[in-house]
Amino acid sequence: MNKIGILMDSDLEKRTVSRIKKHILPFMLILYIICYIDRSNFSYAALTMNKELGISSAAFGLLSSLFFIGYVIFEVPSNVMLHKVGARKWICRILVSWGIVSFITMFADNFVHLVAIRILLGIAEAGFFPGIVYYLSYWFPEKERAKAISFFMLAIPISSVIGSPISTWVMQNVQWMGLSGWRWMFCIEAIPAIVAGVVTIFYLVDDIDKAKWLQSDEKAWLKAELQREIDANKDKMKSEQMSIKDTFKYPIIWQLTFVYFCYVLGGNVLMLWLPQIVKGLAQSLSLTSIGVFITIPYTIAAITMYIWGRHSDIHNERRWHTAIMLLISTGGFIMILASSNVILRFVALIITILGLYGGYPCFWAMPTVFLAEEAAAVGLAIINAFASFGGFISNNVVGILMGRYGVNSVFIFLMIFSILGFFVTIKLPKEKVKSIRSNVNDRQGA
Template sequence: MDTSLEKETMRRVAWRLVPFICLLYFIAFIDRVNIGFAALTMNKDLGFSSAVFGFGAGIFFFGYFLFEVPSNIVLHRVGARIWIARVMITWGLISGAFAFVRGEYTFYGLRFLLGAAEAGFFPGIILYLTYWFPARYRAGVVSLFMAAAPISVVIGSPLSSALLGMEGVLGLHGWQWMFLIEAVPAVLLGVVVLVYMTDRPEKAAWLADNQRAWLVAEMNREHAQKAVAAKDGAGHGILAGMADIRVLALALIYFGTSAGLYTLGIWAPQIIKGFGLSTLEVGFLNAVPPTLAIIAMVLWARHSDRTGERTWHVVIACLVAALGLMLAGGAGSTMAVVAALTLVNCGISAAKPPLWAMPTLFLSGQAAAVGIATINSIGNLGGFVGPWAIGWIKDRTGSFTGGLMVVAGFLVLSAVLTLAVARAGRRRGAANAVAH
């Protein structure tokens, strides 16, 4: 094997694709969770209770759930370039429409539509990366892609809090300006996707001929290996991707991490503000935990790739996040809650890259498109349950503590299920070895 050719090719592919898809996810995540900052003033303006806000913030994931699998099937068939552009333009327009919310039902409706519009983006990118990066590179690449989520919080927190300061400009509330301004990049980048993104390595005119030939051959070889392995496990068809027990188990694991992630994105600003801080102070303090999480995610994913170990990298990270949530529930000062939220951010961010490296080891073709979307769509329902539970419990107890403990329980369950999946995988491997 010409290792110099491999390194040069993968370096060029990484520099061409990864910064761009990180930018796309950065914008996506801002538009997905900026509702958490809007709530600092919007809830009072519109008369929303914690339960109403928590339900509306979470209903996004019902739209996501219903349209995720169909969206990824379409992407696999028509190509990432056209479909990702469609996703971005529609979600940008809907996100901007939040400036015109007038009550709880328009709030619920737009959150549902935003989820439907954005469905397919994240699993579509995960699928897209399987076209370009061999399995041994994926956890590291996924970690760089997913680092865009905490980066968006780092930059988006002070930006969103600053935009809330535009209260009264041209007769609009600050939260209305926030939605309008932060929606524009999604629409513009959707147009750029049509020009910049390349669907498959075979079409990569920006690679040298020998680089393109090596990458196409390498990805075809990996696909052929999965086809052989599929005889003992998951297949390549649509039903195979949905019915594989490993896919369903990974979806439940992802459920816990999603509950934790969106608890942070939607409720962390209000948890921090509960210590009597100004909106601008909340914005800057809310940026601290994800800053450290970026470092933890990249280092943890690289260690996972270097060792080839996935299971314990997910388990340990989930348990760290659960511990952070429990500490946040009992925090008695601003610094204590920020420290606890840092643990949560680091744990959840670190768990995701090795977790997303798992399904691509046994799925390919349409089964990969459907399996990845199934994991993401079912798993992301945790993004509804977590925020909703916190809002519902807070209305009844006046405290975030009970809801945070519930979400911590989901993360502990994710850790246990990860160990169970690994054990079942070892049994399957041993049985196949005996059979052959």
């Protein structure tokens, strides 16, 4: 290809990717912010709900973990359905159904009600995250994927930055009709999910040819680029022929699952227990102050997540970028355990959260290197579903540890899995992850 052709192709690539980013990523970010606000608001409700309904630490741990029963069981079937009926319809279904279940939570009057609601919420939300990652993989070339995922996953820390002060403010200030603030919090925060579900059906498209916001040459370039990547990656070509049963037998799937399992253990514990941990560190804080306080580590985590995802794309490297963040979270846990000073422990908590969230985009850029088509949809669901079982384990274990041995035992428990996750990550097949780099270099040399 001559220089003029290369420049024209480069301009077309930049223009196409820019249009995709502007049209898809902000909307996906909003959807995932809504998702995590609805998932994490249970942790803020605990500040007053537990006392009102007579729920102990162990019981709250069980309730937190029950979400993952339906989530794990229905994750793979949900993603299979997404692949068959299309992302637009299925993501709409997920959003509306979890919004309705979240709304119903305001009427819970006892432990049994919450048991049923938490299981239903997991069933309703199953398939959302891996479905979005799968959807992004069919719009973004491999070298842009970690950046795209990092932008999308900014929703996790941003949801805490937005949701923490809103949730705690509503709980403290809204007691309409004689109902507790935590009940109105569930009601108010469920509405955006239902509205967003309706918008999704009109906004998303299921394939490139239906994207009216792309020009014909941009559509042609994107389809050709994605197909070129599939053709260049023999493992992907092989995975296209995998049945669902074969995907379950693919060894790398289970290595990736364990790595994400380690991330989920720490991330879910902090998401669901952080308000109570912060309250324990500073008893004098009001509900609203706790919400504002929690925005600090998540704001720093959001910035780190985006920068680290971009760094991973620039260097076309995923494995070590994922592993280093697990090492940082391990260091944060050690600092928490080594210090008795409240300020130093809070700084260490910031480092821990930074590590647990900073590696997400780099990790989720790896699975689609190994898998394509339906195998990718199923593989992503397997990783997310079985790793999310860590949420079931961690919240039950943490509830028991908190009640019997105190918060330090929780940090030791999480630190062990951060270390294990680091070692499993660096043992992932180097040559397969490097295929991203070689594919990019091949194109540049063409």
